Amino acid sequence: MPTKSWHSLPEYQALRALMESGTTSKAAVRLGLSQSAVSRSIASLEARTGRILFEREGGRLRPTSEAVQMNRRLDPLFEALDRIDGHPEMARETLRLIAPPTYAHRFLVHHIATFLKTNPHFYVSLDVAPSEDVIRGILDRRFDLGVSGVELSRNGVKLTPYRSASAVCAMPHDHPLADRPIIHPADLHEQSVVALTHRHARRAQLDKVLQAHRSTPRIVAEASTSFAAVDLAKEGLGLTIVNPFPIVQYRSDDVVFRPFASQIEYRSYFVSSDDRPTSSVARAFMRHLRLHTAKDPFSKKA
Numbered sequence: 001m002p003t004k005s006w007h008s009l010p011e012y013q014a015l016r017a018l019m020e021s022g023t024t025s026k027a028a029v030r031l032g033l034s035q036s037a038v039s040r041s042i043a044s045l046e047a048r049t050g051r052i053l054f055e056r057e058g059g060r061l062r063p064t065s066e067a068v069q070m071n072r073r074l075d076p077l078f079e080a081l082d083r084i085d086g087h088p089e090m091a092r093e094t095l096r097l098i099a100p101p102t103y104a105h106r107f108l109v110h111h112i113a114t115f116l117k118t119n120p121h122f123y124v125s126l127d128v129a130p131s132e133d134v135i136r137g138i139l140d141r142r143f144d145l146g147v148s149g150v151e152l153s154r155n156g157v158k159l160t161p162y163r164s165a166s167a168v169c170a171m172p173h174d175h176p177l178a179d180r181p182i183i184h185p186a187d188l189h190e191q192s193v194v195a196l197t198h199r200h201a202r203r204a205q206l207d208k209v210l211q212a213h214r215s216t217p218r219i220v221a222e223a224s225t226s227f228a229a230v231d232l233a234k235e236g237l238g239l240t241i242v243n244p245f246p247i248v249q250y251r252s253d254d255v256v257f258r259p260f261a262s263q264i265e266y267r268s269y270f271v272s273s274d275d276r277p278t279s280s281v282a283r284a285f286m287r288h289l290r291l292h293t294a295k296d297p298f299s300k301k302a
Contacts, residue, residue, distance in 0.1 A: 008048070012074055014041035015053065019063050019071055019276050022141075063275045071277055079280065093281040094123045098137045099147040102227045103268075104128040107246040108147065115288045122281050138271050145282040146271030147289075149243055150201075158274040161302030162289070163245050167206075167264035168298055170230045170247070170255045171239035178256045183239075185213035185262060192238030193217040194229045202264065206241055209262045230255060244298035257298060267302055 017027035018038065028035045046053050053067040063071075099108055104126060112124050127143065131150035137143040139156055151159065169183040177183055177191070188210065196203045210217065218238075223229040226242040233240045234255050243266040248257055270286050272278050290301070 011041045011045040014038050015045060016071060016074060016078065018042065019067065022060060068275055075277060092121055092123055094125060095145060095281040095285055096125050096143040097145050098127040098129055098134050098143040100131050101128055101225050103147045103246060105227060106250050111289055111292060114292065115285055134271055138273055144279050148271050149266060149268045151267060156273060156275050158272050160270040161267055162270050163268040163299050164302040165243055165245045165266045165299035167241055167260040167262055168244040168257045169239050169241055169260050170233050170257050172234060172236055173256055175239060180258060183258045183260050185209050185215045188217040189215040191217045192220045194221045194223060194232045194237055194240040195219050196229060197222045197224050205264055248296045248298055249294060
């Protein structure tokens with residue numbers, strides 16, 4: 001008959017505190033214990049489970065993948081304990097959110113507003129920054145959650161797929177190509193185009209597609225964000241090729257969006273830490289976005 005496993009809440013509390021704080025000294029202060037007591041609990045948990053949970057790296061304890069997995073499985077336990085021991089009045093939790101301008105302006109602002117109206121016990125701090133800073137901010141633990149359309153993989157960062165889409169052409173309603181159901185690369189030959197700047201990987205991808213079809217558009221302007229590129233197209237400078245999400249959510253009346261016949265695909269992600277638990281307010285906001293993102297013809301759930 002297999003031996004029945006037993007569980008130690010103090011060991012699990014030490015694991016969670018250490019993962020959230022990053023050092024035994026901070027974990028000890030959080031738990032009201034000595035550093036040696038925290039270290040003994042972690043050592044006991046490793047011995048009992050037969051798993052290496054932390055590795056020392058540059059003077060810091062870095063959680064292993066085993067620790068991350070165990071900590072995730074403990075989420076329901078600690079959520080239940082919070083409900084049992086929590087104050088009758090819900091504590092005001094803060095979500096530190098970061099996103100690039102295309103997502104932050106209008107789209108996330110709207111959803112933050114509806115989220116807070118239905119969850120007045122939460123508080124959101126929004127920072128607008130380039131996608132590279134989104135990843136860096138999560139790694140530095142300055143933010144709890146990010147939203148990004150760039151797949152920048154880094155150790156310690158988890159990318160959770162949110163939406164997927166194919167490239168579209170955006171143009172004024174009176175553009176010569178506006179009446180076509182699909183825009184092909186050859187259609188852009190000698191057309192005025194507003195392009196993304198060369199720092200975007202998508203710019204190189206688009207250039208390759210156009211070269212393969214011997215299509216040479218006239219680049220009349222460049223923009224560093226899809227938001228700005230679409231607005232320049234709206235002003236009559238030409239057309240632009242962009243990720244339709246989330247711009248189509250609030251520009252569908254201002255410009256015409258048409259599918260662009262290419263293999264250019266986009267994904268939008270939730271960005272979070274892979275070595276500390278996702279906060280309850282971050283999980284609630286992710287769920288809110290998934291439930292309340294309006295349907296559009298060009299993107300879908302990832």
